[in-house]
Amino acid sequence: MPSRAISPDRAHEGRARSDTITIEVRGTPAPQGSKVGIAIRKAGVYTGRVALKESSKDRVNTWRDDVVAAALKARGRYAPLSGPLVVSMTFTLRKPASAPKRRRTWPCTRPDLSKLARSTEDALTTAGIWGDDGQVVRYHDLAKVYPGEDPDSLDTPGAVITITEVTGA
Helix, strand or coil: CCCCCECHHHCCCCCCCCCEEEEEEECCCCCCCCEEEEEEEECCEEEEEEEEEECCHHHHHHHHHHHHHHHHHHHCCCCCECCCEEEEEEEECCCCCCCCCCCCCCCCCCCCHHHHHHHHHHHHHHCCCECCHHHEEEEEEEEEECCCCCCCCCCCCEEEEEEEEECCC
């Protein structure tokens, strides 16, 4: 996809389309939840085995679908990124009605920021933006904010994702 890669120490600077993919996702960000263990029973008797189930499956599936759709649109006809990547993700969450209106506040409650990143990374893999999220070598920025309270925030819930392929040069 990119015609030229850039060095990791300059990956956060503004770049042309050929170096960076920016994806704007509209929707409610949902975390890759923890797994819940369910005992497997056969004829009512515990078999000694446990199945793992996603704890927030409905919400995370909707979020992943939103990310995949936005990523496919942003990717266009280009092949998946194949080298090391520097990523920024800014998640805009719905501001609670009880939060102060006239001063900046921080969403320092659930959902967990690292779990938001994990669900989004999985969706970007599904969309074919990259081969595997193991290609991410650095996060330039990873944030959760409220609408209008950060330069990178959206006006409604969603996320802005910037992905830059880097070289060792």
